[in-house]
Amino acid sequence: MPENETLSFDELLASVGIHVTAEGKRQARAVLRAAEERSRSPEAVRARAALLARLRGTDPGP
């Protein structure tokens, strides 16, 4: 689709009825950064280690 080469991703989204806004993207960025923060918490690190052990079969589970 050659005409797409000149459109930004946001313009492509708008062409199918998804009109993103600067404020909406700022909120989306905040959501992503908050998720990053949560994933670095000690609880998240412990949960990941337990999950990996379960997936690799090295943890018999509860």
Place this chain on the structure above:
Amino acid sequence: MRRRPIYLILDTSAIRAFARASIDVGEIISEVNDESAAVGLPVLCLVEANRTAADQERLEILLRHEAATVLDVRASNWRELAAMSAGIDSLAAASAALATVDLRCFILTSEPQLYARSGLTERIIALPGPDQ
């Protein structure tokens, strides 16, 4: 061309929401795109969403753009997928969860309850309503 890093996995509910013109999903994907990253679409989720997707054109736009990558189920991962599916009542959701673990990224969903027993709760980004 170098492949973009996957920052976020869209599960079936998030793909469906995008196909129904969810602004919340669109804005998150747009932000990921601005950061020169991509969203991952697990193939099983894509197939499941495609059964009921309201608008194929939106999915096609996403699939043709470098902001999205379709993720295969690797045969060598079958044991991990089996283990993951023991805690999640949907094979497609289990594949999304496994991709999240493999890629150390996040999962976007409007059905966070699906993942309650997955051990991934810190990596879930919940959309504000069922399927938007």
